[in-house]
Amino acid sequence: MVEKITASLRPKLEKPIGYTLAPLDARFTTVRMKESNMGNFVCDLMRLHYLADCCIMASGTIRGDQIYPPGVLRVKDMMNCFPFEVPCVVVQVKGKEIVKALENGVSTYPALEGRFPQVSNISFTITPAMPSGQRCSDIRIGGETIDMERKYKVATRDYMVRGKDGFTSLMLKEHGGTAESIVSDENGMLISMILRQYFMSLKVLGKWKKWSTSMGNHFGKIQDDLHEVHPVKEPNQSAQPLRVPPIEDKLHDEKLESNGNTRKSLVGTAQKHTRNTSDLPARPAKSLKVGQADADSDSDDDEDADMPAIMPSINTEHELNTVRKVMRKWRRLAGIEGHPDMATSKHEAFSCHWTKGIAPRIEGRIKFAT
Numbered sequence: 001m002v003e004k005i006t007a008s009l010r011p012k013l014e015k016p017i018g019y020t021l022a023p024l025d026a027r028f029t030t031v032r033m034k035e036s037n038m039g040n041f042v043c044d045l046m047r048l049h050y051l052a053d054c055c056i057m058a059s060g061t062i063r064g065d066q067i068y069p070p071g072v073l074r075v076k077d078m079m080n081c082f083p084f085e086v087p088c089v090v091v092q093v094k095g096k097e098i099v100k101a102l103e104n105g106v107s108t109y110p111a112l113e114g115r116f117p118q119v120s121n122i123s124f125t126i127t128p129a130m131p132s133g134q135r136c137s138d139i140r141i142g143g144e145t146i147d148m149e150r151k152y153k154v155a156t157r158d159y160m161v162r163g164k165d166g167f168t169s170l171m172l173k174e175h176g177g178t179a180e181s182i183v184s185d186e187n188g189m190l191i192s193m194i195l196r197q198y199f200m201s202l203k204v205l206g207k208w209k210k211w212s213t214s215m216g217n218h219f220g221k222i223q224d225d226l227h228e229v230h231p232v233k234e235p236n237q238s239a240q241p242l243r244v245p246p247i248e249d250k251l252h253d254e255k256l257e258s259n260g261n262t263r264k265s266l267v268g269t270a271q272k273h274t275r276n277t278s279d280l281p282a283r284p285a286k287s288l289k290v291g292q293a294d295a296d297s298d299s300d301d302d303e304d305a306d307m308p309a310i311m312p313s314i315n316t317e318h319e320l321n322t323v324r325k326v327m328r329k330w331r332r333l334a335g336i337e338g339h340p341d342m343a344t345s346k347h348e349a350f351s352c353h354w355t356k357g358i359a360p361r362i363e364g365r366i367k368f369a370t
Helices: 002-007 037-050 075-081 095-105 191-202 213-229 266-277 314-334
Strands: 016-020 054-058 071-074 088-094 117-120 122-126 136-141 151-157 180-183 254-256 262-264 366-368
Touching: 016 191, 037 054, 037 088, 037 117, 037 151, 037 191, 037 213, 054 095, 054 122, 071 075, 075 191, 088 095, 095 117, 095 122, 095 136, 095 151, 117 122, 191 213
Parallel strands: 054 151, 122 366
Antiparallel strands: 016 071, 054 117, 088 151, 088 180, 122 136, 254 262
């Protein structure tokens, strides 16, 4: 019964939306304890989308708990990593309230709590040996020392402006705090939707029909700033999508018997007769792609695009998740830290032809002092 219900959803969740050249580190042991390239990328995108001064996002927002390997990113990856239907919001608060928010985020370190902050346009140093409330130092916004009395526009999540996870300094006035609402929860977008629109703006093939000029200009400006920190690689126009060869008819008109004689194949003859005499109108021919199930375009009524939407089996997905968990446990027990690097170097060919490849980076926004 479950299989029957989810069967129609699987092709939609397998839609390719982007391509990453670098492993995206969304492990809890990373995002809840230190800076992450996934956290940097998402926070930068939130800040630039809303033209905010900075962004603070509780790491509990990132739920993937895995390293997303280099390659195609699908709708299901974004939905699994950002499953919450909590919109992004923008508030205006004084610098001292931002300091309190950062202090709250690191107050329980090194516990793996979701309050640990991932940030954009903010840099600070954590001293774990100091008592809670005094652990953050050298706090800068936009490269300048934070002004305690200046009001900053902060992109964050509605969950946090309600005072959850101890972020009372970001609470809105209507909730008993001091923050002023600029973009409310009613007008804010989901992180998964912002990500999907951004990836849509990178596409060369399969772009949404209803992509307006204003959206193009908006995301064009986002790309200009975002790609200075997180570079992208242009698609390889010479690469061609993998095609399935024409399916040969395996039902021949003649069948070889054991005595060496041949006779007419009743099944083959019947099927040939059906094909020749059918009164049904012929269906328009479509190009066949590997595992592609009319799910490549970003809306159901769009034309198919040349994107390699390979449909992995459920067993394959389970095996991959098991391998990741086993390898993560093995590295931990062996005392080996994983350091995922760029998957495609400048000397290697970038095989993706339908979109630009992203490569989120770590900048050293969050430092630790002894």
